[in-house]
Amino acid sequence: MESVFRSARYVLTAHRFDQLPPDRGAEVAFAGRSNVGKSSVINALTDHRGLAKISRTPGRTRQINFFDIGAQWRLVDLPGYGFARVPREMKRHWSGLLERYLRERTALRGLIIIMDARHPLTDLDRRMLDLARDAGHPVHVVLNKSDKLSRSAAARALAALRREPAIVSVQLFSTVARVGVDELRTVIGSLLAIPEVPGGGKRKAPVS
Ligand SMILES: Nc1nc2c(ncn2[C@@H]2O[C@H](COP(=O)(O)OP(=O)(O)OP(=O)(O)O)[C@@H](O)[C@H]2O)c(=O)[nH]1
Numbered sequence: 220m221e222s223v224f225r226s227a228r229y230v231l232t233a234h235r236f237d238q239l240p241p242d243r244g245a246e247v248a249f250a251g252r253s254n255v256g257k258s259s260v261i262n263a264l265t266d267h268r269g270l271a272k273i274s275r276t277p278g279r280t281r282q283i284n285f286f287d288i289g290a291q292w293r294l295v296d297l298p299g300y301g302f303a304r305v306p307r308e309m310k311r312h313w314s315g316l317l318e319r320y321l322r323e324r325t326a327l328r329g330l331i332i333i334m335d336a337r338h339p340l341t342d343l344d345r346r347m348l349d350l351a352r353d354a355g356h357p358v359h360v361v362l363n364k365s366d367k368l369s370r371s372a373a374a375r376a377l378a379a380l381r382r383e384p385a386i387v388s389v390q391l392f393s394t395v396a397r398v399g400v401d402e403l404r405t406v407i408g409s410l411l412a413i414p415e416v417p418g419g420g421k422r423k424a425p426v427s
């Protein structure tokens with residue numbers, strides 16, 4: 220599994236629906252509020268420091284970025300939502316593109332919604348969950364920046380999220396402390412149905 224992720228390569232950046240790569244194979248998309256660490260999570264998964272661009276300036280990822288992993292799978296970095304200083308026209312453009320992508324993209328197998336472990340489930344996160352549910356996509360929630368939380372606060376956040384019916388599974392993550400990388404690779408692998416290489420890597424308990 221790890222080697223598939225490490226083979227990741229940038230494919231293209233789409234500003235419009237007609238710029239998406241051909242709708243074949245299988246892909247998993249990363250959504251979340253601006254600055255929550257979507258690009259950082261993709262870099263941690265693929266072990267490429269500079270694959271997806273990381274910034275301290277929120278709202279940096281304003282397009283849909285596609286990365287190949289292996290010959291038929293892709294990771295998709297969606298534009299962050301909730302960044303206030305974006306012109307209304309642009310917001311409308313991106314929410315239209317996002318909704319169409321979620322509704323029409325056949326290759327899309329599931330969504331990884333990244334939330335800040337310190338304050339998860341904002342109104343916009345809930346909107347994203349509704350969109351995913353309406354489009355029929357399974358959602359795995361990643362509580363990122365868990366390095367900023369105590370153990371007990373992290374456990375409380377996990378428990379709260381597990382009560383949400385629209386969420387299939389949830390985990391803690393930290394790109395800084397490298398927490399949760401293997402767990403997330405396994406979840407994405409099962410969404411994409413990447414076969415495990417027999418004997419390659421240890422077996423994991425199912426994600427709850
Ligand atoms: N403490 C901590 N900081 C993190 C973690 N992950 C990311 N960051 C920081 O959060 C900031 C935003 O990270 P990005 O990966 O650019 O976030 P993004 O969601 O892709 O942002 P946009 O593309 O602008 O929407 C950067 O300063 C990162 O260094 C983490 O696990 N812990």
Ligand SMILES: [Mg+2]
Nearest residue numbers: 257258272280
């Ligand atoms: Mg980004």
